[in-house]
Amino acid sequence: MSSRHPLVRVKMHVLLLKEPRDGESGPDPYIKELVSHGHKATLIPVLSFKFVSLNTLSDKLFQPEKHKGLVFTSPRAVEAVKMCLEAEERREEWNSSVKDKWNNKSIYVVGKATGALVRNLGLNPLGEDTGTAEVLSRVIIEREDTNILPLFFPCGSIKREVLPTALRENGVPLETLTVYQTAEHPDLEKNLKNYFTEQGTPVSIAFFSPSGVKFCLEVVRRLSGDHLTQIKLIILLFWTSIGSADAEKLFHNRDHSDVQALSSHQAEVITDTYTAEVYLSRYGFMKPVNWEEIQFEDPHTNFNDDFVDELQATIREGNSVPRSRDTPKDGDRDEHTTQTESEAFVSALTEFQKVSGLPVTGVFDEATKLAMNKPRCGVPDMEIDLNTPAAAASDILSSPTSDSFNETGSNSTAMRRRKRHLAALVSKRRRKRDVGETGYMAFSKKVLRWRLIGEGYSSQLSVEEQRFIFRQAFRMWSEVSPLEFVEDTRSPLEDVDIRLGFGTGRHLGCNQRFDGTGQEFAHAWFLGDIHFDDDEHFTGPNAGSGISLLKVAVHEIGHVLGLPHIYRPGSIMQPSYLPHESGFEMDWMDRKAVQHLYGGCKGRFNTVFDWIRKEKTPYGEVAIRFNTYFVRDGWYWLYENRNNRTRYGDPVALQAGWRGIPVDGVDAHVHVWSRRRDAVYFFKGTQFWRYDGENDVVFRQDPEGRRYPRLISKGFPGVSSPIDTAFYDRRDSHIYFFKNTLVYAFDVEANSLARGFPKNIRDVFPAVASGDHPDGNIDAAYFSYTHNAVFLLKGARFWQVVGSRDRWRRPSLPRNGLLPHKEVHRHWFDICNVHPTALKLTR
Ligand SMILES: [Zn+2]
Numbered sequence: 060m061s062s063r064h065p066l067v068r069v070k071m072h073v074l075l076l077k078e079p080r081d082g083e084s085g086p087d088p089y090i091k092e093l094v095s096h097g098h099k100a101t102l103i104p105v106l107s108f109k110f111v112s113l114n115t116l117s118d119k120l121f122q123p124e125k126h127k128g129l130v131f132t133s134p135r136a137v138e139a140v141k142m143c144l145e146a147e148e149r150r151e152e153w154n155s156s157v158k159d160k161w162n163n164k165s166i167y168v169v170g171k172a173t174g175a176l177v178r179n180l181g182l183n184p185l186g187e188d189t190g191t192a193e194v195l196s197r198v199i200i201e202r203e204d205t206n207i208l209p210l211f212f213p214c215g216s217i218k219r220e221v222l223p224t225a226l227r228e229n230g231v232p233l234e235t236l237t238v239y240q241t242a243e244h245p246d247l248e249k250n251l252k253n254y255f256t257e258q259g260t261p262v263s264i265a266f267f268s269p270s271g272v273k274f275c276l277e278v279v280r281r282l283s284g285d286h287l288t289q290i291k292l293i294i295l296l297f298w299t300s301i302g303s304a305d306a307e308k309l310f311h312n313r314d315h316s317d318v319q320a321l322s323s324h325q326a327e328v329i330t331d332t333y334t335a336e337v338y339l340s341r342y343g344f345m346k347p348v349n350w351e352e353i354q355f356e357d358p359h360t361n362f363n364d365d366f367v368d369e370l371q372a373t374i375r376e377g378n379s380v381p382r383s384r385d386t387p388k389d390g391d392r393d394e395h396t397t398q399t400e401s402e403a404f405v406s407a408l409t410e411f412q413k414v415s416g417l418p419v420t421g422v423f424d425e426a427t428k429l430a431m432n433k434p435r436c437g438v439p440d441m442e443i444d445l446n447t448p449a450a451a452a453s454d455i456l457s458s459p460t461s462d463s464f465n466e467t468g469s470n471s472t473a474m475r476r477r478k479r480h481l482a483a484l485v486s487k488r489r490r491k492r493d494v495g496e497t498g499y500m501a502f503s504k505k506v507l508r509w510r511l512i513g514e515g516y517s518s519q520l521s522v523e524e525q526r527f528i529f530r531q532a533f534r535m536w537s538e539v540s541p542l543e544f545v546e547d548t549r550s551p552l553e554d555v556d557i558r559l560g561f562g563t564g565r566h567l568g569c570n571q572r573f574d575g576t577g578q579e580f581a582h583a584w585f586l587g588d589i590h591f592d593d594d595e596h597f598t599g600p601n602a603g604s605g606i607s608l609l610k611v612a613v614h615e616i617g618h619v620l621g622l623p624h625i626y627r628p629g630s631i632m633q634p635s636y637l638p639h640e641s642g643f644e645m646d647w648m649d650r651k652a653v654q655h656l657y658g659g660c661k662g663r664f665n666t667v668f669d670w671i672r673k674e675k676t677p678y679g680e681v682a683i684r685f686n687t688y689f690v691r692d693g694w695y696w697l698y699e700n701r702n703n704r705t706r707y708g709d710p711v712a713l714q715a716g717w718r719g720i721p722v723d724g725v726d727a728h729v730h731v732w733s734r735r736r737d738a739v740y741f742f743k744g745t746q747f748w749r750y751d752g753e754n755d756v757v758f759r760q761d762p763e764g765r766r767y768p769r770l771i772s773k774g775f776p777g778v779s780s781p782i783d784t785a786f787y788d789r790r791d792s793h794i795y796f797f798k799n800t801l802v803y804a805f806d807v808e809a810n811s812l813a814r815g816f817p818k819n820i821r822d823v824f825p826a827v828a829s830g831d832h833p834d835g836n837i838d839a840a841y842f843s844y845t846h847n848a849v850f851l852l853k854g855a856r857f858w859q860v861v862g863s864r865d866r867w868r869r870p871s872l873p874r875n876g877l878l879p880h881k882e883v884h885r886h887w888f889d890i891c892n893v894h895p896t897a898l899k900l901t902r
């Protein structure tokens with residue numbers, strides 16, 4: 060290179076830590092510029108890229124009518140567009156019509172390099188001279204009004220907040236799509252080593268991006284050793300070795316969007332006992348390393364200013380930029396290396412292996428290394444403080460399957476840490492906490508408000524998608540607990556109970572930093588906030604790749620409600636993310652855990668019944684199938700008797716189960732089922748409907764041509780309506796109608812009341828234990844095929860009717876006597892209300 064300038068003496072060796080210019084021919088402009096000044100320059104790429112979501116990108120590109128225009132702040136995003144056109148062989152379609160449609164809209168770019176690539180696509184860009192995202196956003200805001208159509212912004216996984224935030228604040232809608240992901244270049248360290256071996260220590264190093272500093276500085280420091288002070292550490296903004304005019308020129312000649320990228324990087328890989336120790340302390344297995352450092356960082360500091368300060372300090376002192384909170388200064392490292400041999404480390408490692416289901420070796424082996432590098436929740440595992448519901452729950456939960464639980468009692472340092480953890484949370488945000496009836500802290504109210512906060516949207520999913528997923532996640536807890544959750548987008552933020560947001564690195568004023576892509580994906584603050592690491596690839600529930608946001612959200616909500624980690628296969632509260640099974644349900648343990656804190660689900664029902672269907676088997680035999688249904692107002696739960704729980708996703712609208720019956724509920728369902736008859740009726744008020752099971756809709760009229768609904772008094776002469784409830788007793792072919800304190804036995808074959816009816820309920824169904832009787836106004840009378848027994852329900856209680864088997868065992872029991880009452884929720888589990896706003900989410 061210097062041969063082109065034979066008269067200029069080589070002034071210095073410059074190492075450029077930057078990406079080569081893609082899509083441009085000729086040498087890198089910086090190398091060219093430096094060489095022309097007689098310097099010797101070498102370029103080592105810092106990052107590697109992977110394109111993602113190209114199908115989605117393609118869809119959007121070919122529907123220009125859905126957006127107001129395009130925004131590009133990096134050449135890489137334009138490259139993604141180019142790949143879409145080429146991969147799908149749609150270049151022609153693009154050239155003939157689509158590009159012109161876009162050209163009628165606005166195409167914004169941040170700099171010349173991006174602009175040039177955009178021109179290659181046949182588009183006419185605006186904003187090539189803006190240079191920074193900030194200036195570009197000002198241009199956009201000036202030009203765009205608050206349209207209904209959003210601008211479309213394909214971008215990288217490293218979050219660029221300046222532009223989206225500025226546009227959002229000014230009401231300019233923007234839709235972002237991550238089209239490429241950024242990570243440290245796999246050969247970075249190798250290339251750096253080679254450079255230092257072959258060329259020696261360079262005089263200057265140019266960092267072109269915060270990522271460059273982040274990924275390289277430590278290695279550079281190590282490689283240059285004593286020569287470090289001889290290097291003029293340089294980044295572009297502090298370019299001193301060439302003239303200021305040149306610096307200015309270079310500055311404007313490049314895209315600066317990545318200058319905002321410091322807060323994002325790859326999580327530090329756990330490779331040795333030192334990093335393993337950091338991991339074990341971070342997640343509560345042993346005394347923390349440098350814990351104090353991360354406490355109470357000022358949430359209001361502007362991160363970019365910070366970065367410049369840090370960097371300036373670095374340059375002055377010739378020291379390393381703190382890479383993460385856990386990385387100690389040089390002197391500390393040695394100290395810790397000796398400590399890793401210590402008993403504390405071995406015992407923490409053993410504990411980790413035990414709870415992770417690994418071979419318990421007490422040695423930092425391959426299996427342990429692998430497990431530590433898996434994605435996991437950021438909430439510490441060991442929770443000891445008995446004043447917390449988390450610990451309380453683990454205490455209770457450990458009883459049935461104690462060996463699957465961590466034994467926490469011995470680890471006092473972990474206990475201290477946990478306490479500190481909680482203390483920090485509590486002081487940070489004083490929230491109302493309560494001692495529930497079970498004696499543990501939990502939310503004291505049943506209806507909790509949540510919000511996805513505006514400054515914390517994910518950069519990867521649309522806002523609507525994020526909110527929908529969160530609604531589903533909250534609904535899942537609602538389905539198994541007495542809690543109800545409602546999205547609140549209006550109240551002052553202080554009044555919102557649970558706030559959710561995405562962020563990277565230092566985020567959302569939180570005092571626990573995120574670690575970048577990999578490992579920690581989210582954390583939750585006790586009775587408060589949930590943060591998701593936006594450097595992770597979060598996806599929708601059916602994506603099949605990435606990390607399911609739904610799963611992670613359900614897990615973190617569990618923490619907010621007070622649950623600890625649960626080491627049981629199938630539990631949503633396991634600390635590690637398990638990628639398999641796209642659909643998932645709440646495990647038995649999860650349900651019991653939350654109900655331990657908040658109690659079971661109670662409430663009265665309109666009616667309860669077994670719905671019997673006859674189905675032909677492939678062999679022509681008739682198989683009888685039935686399920687139990689619980690009805691409250693216009694909603695029903697299907698009860699799985701075999702699993703003793705409600706179906707996942709219930710309750711659902713009554714209409715979804717039976718078409719044509721009253722939408723706001725029914726008083727009774729009766730299935731007359733004998734050798735000669737098979738008829739299903741629904742009762743409501745003074746009317747009844749017959750249901751056509753074959754066509755799954757109510758009959759319009761009866762065989763005599765009388766239209767449904769018919770009056771109960773006409774169809775069942777002698778029965779006084781409206782009724783409270785009814786059931787059909789196969790044993791005597793009678794329908795028993797209940798009204799106030801009376802019961803009417805109706806003989807189906809004779810089509811009239813049985814002799815002597817109506818009678819007092821107490822006479823037909825006498826109390827077995829004196830005084831223990833519902834005394835009329837029964838909610839539901841239910842013949843259970845599963846239990847082969849009749850139950851009367853009223854309020855939260857039920858009474859089982861003495862059957863022939865009971866009398867065979869205990870002949871003294873009165874015929875049809877009512878056994879002492881029990882609680883409905885202790886017998887039929889998880890029949891839980893969800894908030895009305897969440898009712899329409901499923902099925
Ligand atoms: Zn967790």
Ligand SMILES: [Zn+2]
Pocket residue numbers: 566567569570571582590
């Ligand atoms: Zn956080």
